[in-house]
Amino acid sequence: MPWYRCDARGETDSATGSRFAAIRFIEADIEETAAAHVRKSLGRELVRRGVCPLNAEKMVSVDAVRRIDEEDVPGIVAPDMVWMARA
Secondary structure, X not given: OOEXXXXXXXXXXXXXXXXXXXXXXXXXXOHHHHHHHHHHHHHHHHHHXXXXXXXXXXXXXXXXXXXXXXXXXXXXXXXXEEEEOOO
16 A cells, blocks of 8 residues: 655634644555545544544645655654644
């Protein structure tokens, strides 16, 4: 199965300006499946941070999904999700 690099971002609260960005490397059969896995994974992370479970996945926007070579997949590096300062 091919690997995909998925760039995601979102905003959890427009009042406080809590925004995030994340890059995930997903092994999936097609791009749409990789994007769905990223939305679900980041949605779970948002729920752990106090976001309503019913809205968590809707707050994740997958901007780009690119197929990459397996050799380009890095090891696990923390932090996986970066919270961005208010614009």
